[in-house]
Amino acid sequence: MSESQTLQEAWEDITPSFGHMLQPGLDTSHNVILYLEDISVSFDGFKALNKLNLTIDVGELRCIIGPNGAGKTTMMDVITGKTRPDTGTCFFGQTLDLTRMTEPQIAHAGIGRKFQKPTIFENHSVFENLELAMKTDKRAWVSLFAWLNSEGRDRISDTLKLIRLDGEADRQAGLLSHGQKQWLEIGMLLMQEPQLLLLDEPVAGMTDDETERTGELFKTLAGKHSLVVVEHDMAFIEQLGGKVTVLHEGSVLAEGNLATVQADPRVIEVYLGR
Amino acid sequence: MRTPFIIRLLSAMPRSGWIALAVFAAITLVVMPALHLWVPESSPFHVSTYVITLGGKILCYAIVALAMDLIWGYAGILSLGHGVFFALGGYVFGMYLMRQIGTDGSYQSLLPDFMVFLDWKELPWYWGVSDSFPLTLLLVLAVPALVAYVFGYFAFRSRIKGVYFSIITQALTFAAMLLFFRNETGFGGNNGFTDFKRILGHDITSPGMRVILFSLSALVLMLTLLLSRYLVTSKFGRVLAAIRDSESRVMFMGYNPLHYKLVIWALSAMLCGIAGALYVPQVGIINPSEMSPANSIEIAIWVAVGGRGTLIGPVIGAALVNLSKSYFTVAFPEYWLFFLGALFVGVTLWLPEGVVGLWKRIKARSAA
Ligand SMILES: Nc1ncnc2c1ncn2[C@@H]1O[C@H](COP(=O)(O)OP(=O)(O)OP(=O)(O)O)[C@@H](O)[C@H]1O
Numbered sequence: 001m002s003e004s005q006t007l008q009e010a011w012e013d014i015t016p017s018f019g020h021m022l023q024p025g026l027d028t029s030h031n032v033i034l035y036l037e038d039i040s041v042s043f044d045g046f047k048a049l050n051k052l053n054l055t056i057d058v059g060e061l062r063c064i065i066g067p068n069g070a071g072k073t074t075m076m077d078v079i080t081g082k083t084r085p086d087t088g089t090c091f092f093g094q095t096l097d098l099t100r101m102t103e104p105q106i107a108h109a110g111i112g113r114k115f116q117k118p119t120i121f122e123n124h125s126v127f128e129n130l131e132l133a134m135k136t137d138k139r140a141w142v143s144l145f146a147w148l149n150s151e152g153r154d155r156i157s158d159t160l161k162l163i164r165l166d167g168e169a170d171r172q173a174g175l176l177s178h179g180q181k182q183w184l185e186i187g188m189l190l191m192q193e194p195q196l197l198l199l200d201e202p203v204a205g206m207t208d209d210e211t212e213r214t215g216e217l218f219k220t221l222a223g224k225h226s227l228v229v230v231e232h233d234m235a236f237i238e239q240l241g242g243k244v245t246v247l248h249e250g251s252v253l254a255e256g257n258l259a260t261v262q263a264d265p266r267v268i269e270v271y272l273g274r
Numbered sequence: 275m276r277t278p279f280i281i282r283l284l285s286a287m288p289r290s291g292w293i294a295l296a297v298f299a300a301i302t303l304v305v306m307p308a309l310h311l312w313v314p315e316s317s318p319f320h321v322s323t324y325v326i327t328l329g330g331k332i333l334c335y336a337i338v339a340l341a342m343d344l345i346w347g348y349a350g351i352l353s354l355g356h357g358v359f360f361a362l363g364g365y366v367f368g369m370y371l372m373r374q375i376g377t378d379g380s381y382q383s384l385l386p387d388f389m390v391f392l393d394w395k396e397l398p399w400y401w402g403v404s405d406s407f408p409l410t411l412l413l414v415l416a417v418p419a420l421v422a423y424v425f426g427y428f429a430f431r432s433r434i435k436g437v438y439f440s441i442i443t444q445a446l447t448f449a450a451m452l453l454f455f456r457n458e459t460g461f462g463g464n465n466g467f468t469d470f471k472r473i474l475g476h477d478i479t480s481p482g483m484r485v486i487l488f489s490l491s492a493l494v495l496m497l498t499l500l501l502s503r504y505l506v507t508s509k510f511g512r513v514l515a516a517i518r519d520s521e522s523r524v525m526f527m528g529y530n531p532l533h534y535k536l537v538i539w540a541l542s543a544m545l546c547g548i549a550g551a552l553y554v555p556q557v558g559i560i561n562p563s564e565m566s567p568a569n570s571i572e573i574a575i576w577v578a579v580g581g582r583g584t585l586i587g588p589v590i591g592a593a594l595v596n597l598s599k600s601y602f603t604v605a606f607p608e609y610w611l612f613f614l615g616a617l618f619v620g621v622t623l624w625l626p627e628g629v630v631g632l633w634k635r636i637k638a639r640s641a642a
Pocket residue numbers: 043048066067068069070071072073074075116
């Protein structure tokens with residue numbers, strides 16, 4: 001890491017406010033919200049991502065499939081700033097270079113993420129989980145004096161209804177069922193009002209009924225938000241009905257609607273060859 | 275509409291908490307001072323000098339325990355170096371006390387005795403404001419907080435966590451102890467500061483001064499408790515607990531954990547510094563042994579015994595452990611450390627939530 005880069009990071013730590021106030025509004029003039037080009041990531045010589053290219057349009061609902069270890073989660077790590085790519089570019093809108101931003105900055109810019117393993121705050125109540133996620137000034141000294149106003153309360157109760165947890169607001173989140181935890185995490189994501197939602201296996205562990213309701217929810221979100229959904233559940237992907245991208249060994253193997261992709265001989269080989 | 279701050283403060287604690295606090299205030303601010311000052315020694319109701327001094331000491335330790343609970347219990351950061359912040363506050367106030375001795379030292383010099391002994395001709399620059407009481411108070415707050423801030427900035431920025439963080443805090447206090455042991459450092463070497471005479475011109479050993487220091491310690495403890503209650507029930511406290519449980523998740527929600535950790539870490543150090551400054555005039559001495567690694571570990575034991583993450587628990591833990599310490603070190607001095615070690619192991623194995631957890635369990639059982 002070069003010295004100037006270290007200084008730059010140090011400066012951002014000292015002046016978090018400037019960091020996000022000077023953030024230009026998201027420029028999506030070319031109707032593209034996310035743009036990955038030639039992204040490579042390797043772990044100890046193993047290429048988890050290999051020259052990955054991906055473009056997501058504004059308001060799109062994109063599904064990503066691929067066998068285990070294809071690099072789906074790693075791709076999300078790159079977009080959210082958790083992993084720095086070895087090479088390649090990664091832009092949010094036309095102007096925001098995600099490879100140069102920290103995790104909180106990327107979150108502020110408008111990218112929300114749901115993790116593969118549900119990560120809600122088990123010791124906090126359902127209500128508090130949503131409160132923490134709510135889009136607001138998140139600097140430490142502001143939180144010291146923050147007090148939830150009625151507008152915030154309304155937003156939380158609207159979200160509680162949407163994720164069907166309005167009866168559980170004061171319950172400790174750790175006591176929810178697996179499916180409910182998934183929903184809570186989706187609710188937390190929505191509280192952040194992101195423009196781009198990254199969802200890593202959102203319906204894993206849900207009942208068929210819950211899965212279907214999640215699909216309905218995602219379809220209503222698309223258009224207003226852009227969604228990238230990683231899933232193994234083909235019925236769910238069929239329900240969503242968007243464009244499908246198949247990842248294999250860190251790069252895109254095929255792209256198109258579900259039927260076309262499923263008919264692609266290379267895709268069949270990857271899935272059957274295991 | 276904004277909720278007035280006073281309402282927020284009042285709602286930070288349940289009614290039973292406020293009642294307990296009022297009782298505590300009455301005992302420490304009125305009853306005990308009165309029984310010490312105005313009831314004759316012959317009366318069985320007289321509160322002795324020993325009790326006031328021991329009580330004052332324990333109150334200071336309780337403040338430290340609270341400060342430790344904020345950082346360990348609520349932010350999940352185990353510091354094994356909090357003794358250094360306590361000692362820094364103590365040393366800063368000790369410098370003022372040394373200057374208050376004036377020419378009453380054994381060498382009748384304007385300089386502190388140890389400087390005369392080292393053949394120094396004038397005060398080092400960093401003793402510059404030690405003649406001023408208000409500036410000393412300012413430094414009592416600023417020095418521990420600043421040291422903590424700088425140390426914390428580098429440690430948290432490098433994302434040093436868990437046991438690694440605990441180890442470097444041990445190294446911090448050990449290094450500080452070695453530094454203060456040196457005569458050239460200018461803080462009295464291994465003897466430290468002692469033989470204090472006055473505060474603001476008043477005799478430091480007079481019953482009135484003793485009572486003032488005791489009650490002041492109690493007052494600071496109560497204010498610290500209120501502040502802590504406010505913090506842990508505020509949004510800040512909820513973010514902190516969230517950082518403790520899953521730091522990366524908090525970052526993806528757009529919070530910068532570094533700032534949150536730094537605020538609570540520096541505040542915790544500042545509270546320790548205040549406790550140290552109250553402690554030194556009451557025990558009459560400060561030396562580098564306060565920074566020994568074992569001292570800082572002991573602080574963690576108070577918190578564990580009382581129940582971490584409960585605020586009131588650490589206060590009780592500090593009192594219990596130190597009361598038994600003052601009993602043991604007289605009755606069986608050589609067994610104290612074994613007792614302390616056994617206590618720690620016992621609490622870790624059977625009482626993970628300390629005394630407060632035990633109390634909750636008993637209450638739950640009797641309710642069932
Ligand atoms: N931090 C890491 N260190 C080393 N290897 C890693 C790391 N993270 C991921 N990998 C490897 O990179 C490859 C891609 O992992 P990734 O988690 O992105 O796959 P995935 O497509 O999300 O798979 P799954 O469907 O099982 O969730 C895997 O082989 C994994 O073992």
